[in-house]
Amino acid sequence: MSVTLTIAGLDCFYGEVQVLHGLELELRKGEVLCLLGRNGAGKTTTLKAIMGLVPARAGSITLGTSELTELPAHEVPRAGIAYVPQGRRLFAELTVAENIEIGLMTRNKGKMVRENVLDLFPVLRERLKQRSGTLSGGEQQMLAMARALCLEPEVLLLDEPTEGLMPSMIAKIRETVTGLRERGVSTILVEQRVDAVLSVADRVAFIENGRNRETVDVTQLRDDPEMVRRYVGVG
Amino acid sequence: MSGDGTTTKVYALHGAVIAVLVALNFVLPEYHHGVLARVLVLAVFAMGYNLLFGYVGLLSLGHAMFFSAGLYGAGLPLYHLGWGVVPAFAGGIGAGFTVSLFIGLLALRTSGVAFMIVTMMFAQVFYLTTLYFGEWTRGDEGLVLQQHTRRIALGSETLDLTNPATRYLMAVALFAATLFATLAIVRSRHGRVLVAIRENEERTKMLGYDTFANKLAAVVTSGVICAAAGAAYALLFGYVGSTFASVQYSILPLLWVLLGGAATTLGPLLGTLFMYYVVDITSGYTSAYMLVVGAMLILLVLWFRKGVLGTVRERWLRWLP
Numbered sequence: 001m002s003v004t005l006t007i008a009g010l011d012c013f014y015g016e017v018q019v020l021h022g023l024e025l026e027l028r029k030g031e032v033l034c035l036l037g038r039n040g041a042g043k044t045t046t047l048k049a050i051m052g053l054v055p056a057r058a059g060s061i062t063l064g065t066s067e068l069t070e071l072p073a074h075e076v077p078r079a080g081i082a083y084v085p086q087g088r089r090l091f092a093e094l095t096v097a098e099n100i101e102i103g104l105m106t107r108n109k110g111k112m113v114r115e116n117v118l119d120l121f122p123v124l125r126e127r128l129k130q131r132s133g134t135l136s137g138g139e140q141q142m143l144a145m146a147r148a149l150c151l152e153p154e155v156l157l158l159d160e161p162t163e164g165l166m167p168s169m170i171a172k173i174r175e176t177v178t179g180l181r182e183r184g185v186s187t188i189l190v191e192q193r194v195d196a197v198l199s200v201a202d203r204v205a206f207i208e209n210g211r212n213r214e215t216v217d218v219t220q221l222r223d224d225p226e227m228v229r230r231y232v233g234v235g
Numbered sequence: 236m237s238g239d240g241t242t243t244k245v246y247a248l249h250g251a252v253i254a255v256l257v258a259l260n261f262v263l264p265e266y267h268h269g270v271l272a273r274v275l276v277l278a279v280f281a282m283g284y285n286l287l288f289g290y291v292g293l294l295s296l297g298h299a300m301f302f303s304a305g306l307y308g309a310g311l312p313l314y315h316l317g318w319g320v321v322p323a324f325a326g327g328i329g330a331g332f333t334v335s336l337f338i339g340l341l342a343l344r345t346s347g348v349a350f351m352i353v354t355m356m357f358a359q360v361f362y363l364t365t366l367y368f369g370e371w372t373r374g375d376e377g378l379v380l381q382q383h384t385r386r387i388a389l390g391s392e393t394l395d396l397t398n399p400a401t402r403y404l405m406a407v408a409l410f411a412a413t414l415f416a417t418l419a420i421v422r423s424r425h426g427r428v429l430v431a432i433r434e435n436e437e438r439t440k441m442l443g444y445d446t447f448a449n450k451l452a453a454v455v456t457s458g459v460i461c462a463a464a465g466a467a468y469a470l471l472f473g474y475v476g477s478t479f480a481s482v483q484y485s486i487l488p489l490l491w492v493l494l495g496g497a498a499t500t501l502g503p504l505l506g507t508l509f510m511y512y513v514v515d516i517t518s519g520y521t522s523a524y525m526l527v528v529g530a531m532l533i534l535l536v537l538w539f540r541k542g543v544l545g546t547v548r549e550r551w552l553r554w555l556p
Binding site for chain 2: 051053072073074075076077078083085089090091092093094098101102103105106147151
């Protein structure tokens with residue numbers, strides 16, 4: 001399986017505090033790679049570094065032949081990476097349709113992409129004129145994902161997409177991630193719920209103190225639950 | 236904001252407002268005719284302010300600088316160099332463009348309270364500059380542009396801007412042009428990106444938009460609109476003074492916009508009109524008129540938290556732009 005995104009020797013800081021210490025990570029084409037680790041381990045920072053929101057002081061992030069650390073933050077999505085941050089962060093005053101349109105405009109995507117995205121989340125089709133701030137948590141998560149998918153990304157970054165959602169919504173999110181894998185989209189998923197990880201991930205990277213301690217196939221994790229306890233403290 | 240029905244309603248409403256303003260030219264008593272012409276020019280100033288404050292969420296306390304850049308950019312060459320009305324108006328817009336581009340490039344390195352303070356500091360520098368070069372500007376006393384300099388030759392005809400009807404209709408024309416330009420901007424792709432920046436700048440950046448470039452474009456557009464209002468004020472009312480560069484004229488458009496409804500296209504007109512008349516009427520009864528104005532503003536903010544039209548949109552007319 002070919003590699004889509006490579007992170008090598010990545011150092012990132014918040015002010016003078018170093019958060020990522022020479023992080024190494026590889027994302028293969030069409031796989032779901034899950035980042036697991038305790039709070040403050042550097043999972044979200046890794047996603048933000050990929051998006052250029054936290055500058056890299058050393059190391060590289062390569063998408064195909066593009067070096068992402070040299071791009072300004074607003075050009076990273078145009079290179080083919082979409083990010084759904086923790087807490088959704090919609091444009092609450094805009095309607096569902098307007099939120100989707102903002103996503104479509106970035107890469108000049110047309111009506112067909114819009115229809116494809118709405119087919120993935122039919123509930124949004126019924127809410128197009130509704131202000132997004134008034135949607136339920138699950139619907140907001142779907143809209144955040146829909147907006148990101150309007151970019152038709154090669155790589156999708158999801159930061160705790162199931163946080164605070166009811167089980168039916170969680171199932172829908174999992175189903176979407178699995179469907180995207182079948183279309184060849186590579187996903188990096190930050191997730192606290194081990195059951196969610198086991199059900200959708202292909203591989204799992206354990207992040208500890210800003211380093212990738214170990215990357216394993218999910219089958220290995222199923223066989224050795226102790227591994228999760230060792231890095232995350234739960235199992 | 237989509238659908239043909241909505242678009243028709245929006246343009247019909249705006250067209251009706253312009254039609255009423257034109258009709259008022261024929262029925263208003265002389266005093267109110269003059270007041271409304273002045274209000275319309277100041278409403279253009281407020282519309283420029285609203286573009287940045289209402290739609291992008293950038294609170295500036297330096298817009299007096301853009302208004303007075305237009306005022307002096309038009310007034311000084313007309314007074315000292317004998318320029319005609321049209322080149323002087325273009326000079327005012329050019330001055331506004333230059334100043335807003337320069338200020339935007341520097342001030343947009345900050346955000347929030349820092350942006351407010353930086354714009355206010357630049358505006359104060361501009362104000363003090365108009366006082367310092369008193370030999371040219373006559374400072375607070377200002378310059379009075381002679382009537383004969385405020386005429387436009389159109390072949391054998393002359394358009395006299397000192398004529399009340401001409402002045403009023405020119406003010407309506409400027410207001411209408413700005414209103415429809417603002418409407419086009421806020422309904423455009425750029426306008427939607429500006430609202431997205433207001434809602435969440437980092438998220439907008441994460442969706443692939445150059446937020447700095449979009450904000451800079453908004454500062455310049457806002458500055459040019461305010462400068463157009465300043466240039467029109469100088470040419471229509473014949474006065475150019477440094478009072479218009481003082482901090483008071485940076486705060487006034489903020490109040491007008493808050494009152495009428497931020498991020499509404501017609502709110503600035505409503506806010507300016509209401510505030511102008513409240514001051515005009517109450518100052519006839521008491522010297523403490525600002526106290527009355529303050530009390531009324533507090534009541535309005537309590538009842539209409541998003542301004543008059545902002546509240547109307549929230550409660551009843553969702554399609555209002």
